[in-house]
Amino acid sequence: MVDAREYHERTKHSPRELRADEFELDFSNRPRPSKEYVDFPRRSLGTVSTPPETPALQAIATDTAESNRTPDDDTLSIDLTTLCHYAAGVTKTIEVRGETAKFRAAACTGKLYHVDLYAITGDLDAPDGDDGTDAGVYHYDPNTDEFHVLREGDYRGVLADATDDHPGVADAPVTLVATSEWWRNAWKYRNRTYRHAFWDSGTVLANLLAVAHGSGHRAEVVTGFADDSVARLLGIDPDDEAPLELVAVGRDDSGSSVRTVEPIDPIDPETRLASDPVDYPLLSDAWHASTLSDGEAAAEWRERFVDGEGNSVPFGTHPPGDSEGREASLEQPARSAGDGERIALDPVDEDTASARPVANTIERRGSLREYSHEPISSRKFATVLDRALGGVPLDCFGASGSAEPTEPSTLVDAYCLVHAVEGIPSGAYQYYHGEDALERIGDTDREIAGHLALDQSVVGDAAVNVYLMADVGAIVEAVGNRGYRVAQLAAGIRLGRLYLATYSHRTLGGRGFTFYDDRVTEHLSPRAANQTPMTLFALGKPAE
Structure with a gap:
């Protein structure tokens, strides 16, 4: 498996490399920008509503998991449809050269939209007092704002195990998983796609955090988890589509345990492909080289980022002053x-x-x-x-x-x-x-x-x-x-x-x-x- 340093070196751009590159896009083999399941049912989990009028500049400045906004009574329930829509849904449609072009909420390299969102939920109350959402594992469809039902039941315990009971996940009513389907970006960007997976999931998560924090919800990005167990839960093959991050939203203060799930049965969902994927082994190789085996490994990995007193460890960043560390005076x-x-x-x-x-x-x-x-x-x-x-x-x-x-x-x-x-x-x-x-x-x-x-x-x-x-x-x-x-x-x-x-x-x-x-x-x-x-x-x- 490739070391991340080697991967980064092998995927750098240089003038010489681009001049020598004879690659041409095959538009006849362009992948569709979203997944389409063959067998799983769709379900509406509510209509898209307008989030609270929290200014964007306030929402994005939230630097901790807790929101700096006190929610109103009508925002205490998590509006999953609205959350996913403003993170990854279609927000505008434009006619371009006689064809309809759909643009998503978050920017994506090449407008190829290879990042998908899945939701693992307990029973959720509806914001408007309707029937709410039954516990399950869902895949968000950005074209319809509906959800494919992958599993029914409360599977949050799988994520709690995968993160070693990390508090943000163990106490969350809903956790969203961002994935990347490699081919949907590699069609154009080839081996750079592994970089793009985190750039593009990052723009999606920036929106997701802003809407969640702006609505008064706790929201935290969880990067330490057992990758293979999350992939099995979602029914995805990491050589084709891999989990990247978890985002835990809200806090369940009921005191109920989410550890009620027996070992999960495998699922192998069939999806419709609009193209013939070309394999770029470097992508999945780099991903596999970065995986964690279980929740205990995830907890140990997280501990490396802080010192014995809980202070963040710097990783080659430069504090104020010049390269020799000289403190410079602040002037107008x-x-x-x-x-x-x-x-x-x-x-x-x-x-x-x-x-x-x-x-x-x-x-x-x-x-x-x-x-x-x-x-x-x-x-x-x-x-x-x-x-x-x-x-x-x-x-x-x-x-x-x-x-x-x-x-x-x-x-x-x-x-x-x-x-x-x-x-x-x-x-x-x-x-x-x-x-x-x-x-x-x-x-x-x-x-x-x-x-x-x-x-x-x-x-x-x-x-x-x-x-x-x-x-x-x-x-x-x-x-x-x-x-x-x-x-x-x-x-x-x-x-x-x-x-x-x-x-x-x-x-x-x-x-x-x-x-x-x-x-x-x-x-x-x-x-x-x-x-x-x-x-x-x-x-x-x-x-x-």
Whole structure:
């Protein structure tokens, strides 16, 4: 099985590699962007409703599992249909060249939508007082907002076993599982799909967390679990489709035990295929190399992320100061900034921030194709970074099963190539979330920015390029191949939050892009010499 470090090296983009690549897309063999079961019944679990009017900028800034919103009485029940719809459902339909194009709630590489959601639930009350949802294992259909019924009965105990009774899962009324069906993305992106699985599930989970937290529910991303038992529960073959993450939503305070399930019978559901899958063994090989055998192994793995006092372990990230650790003074924006100079940012507070609600922001989200060179407001820029790049509620950063896990940016660092922000000189900067500050680390320009992003000049047209970088070697050395999954996911969730923070502002737009891996590292060195890019987001004003 391939080591994550080897996988990452083998899937890097370089100008030479792309010039030599003779691969062509076979449109006659394009996969459909959703699963279609042959035998399993469908069931409506309620209609899509409008989530509470919580501002998107407030919802995405929740950095712990607990929501910072007190739910109203009518939001105490989990509206599973609405939750899945705004995470992965079809939110807009557009006619493109005479054909109907469906766009999902969350951005996905190539609009190939290879990430699916499954729900494992106990009995759920309906938000509107109707019959509610019977306990079961369900697959969400994004085209109809209905669910395929895979199993009937309460199987939450399987997930409790798989996570070693992790509190977030053991006490959750519903846990959603995100999976990737490899071929649906590999049709275009081939061996890069393993990276994309975590980028794209990250954007889905960013939406899911925002809607859950905005509705007042506890929500936590669980990355430590026994993979094969979850795959068996869902009836999927990891060589074709594999579980990536769990998201536990809500808390069951009834005191009832979910450990009532006998050993599960296998299921082998038949699905309709619209194409002939091409096998890319590197994908499933990398996934298998990162799996955990049982709940006890999952618990042991989670413990590696915190020290004896419950503090998060840093993995090659850079604290404030230059590459030698020198603390730099924090100064107000100047006409010019030399290397190492700090620039204070001033995000707006909650009272004056955009009040665009979560649902409206998700529906508005797009993928900007053309940028204006017009500068963007420094305060909007600061607000986007402040709300999007904070901690993520990940189980592996909770101290010994803490109810309040949060990943405080110890896996990824944020770097900004600034081209057009009012009051901030053009340049390359590292961003420090806890201090709302930039530190200049070098020069840049629009031409260089476009080159770094696979010679896509549109990236250089944007006002800002945000790179999330990680030290893959340090991560894998400390927590194994599964740590690579978590680093890509942590960047992917922040990518999704960058989309939401950007589109919560009427005058801004943005889009994710890919890149020449080593060229990005070189451009951001010596500060980022130990790091490699996970994701890239470009934001700015739309061209007229």
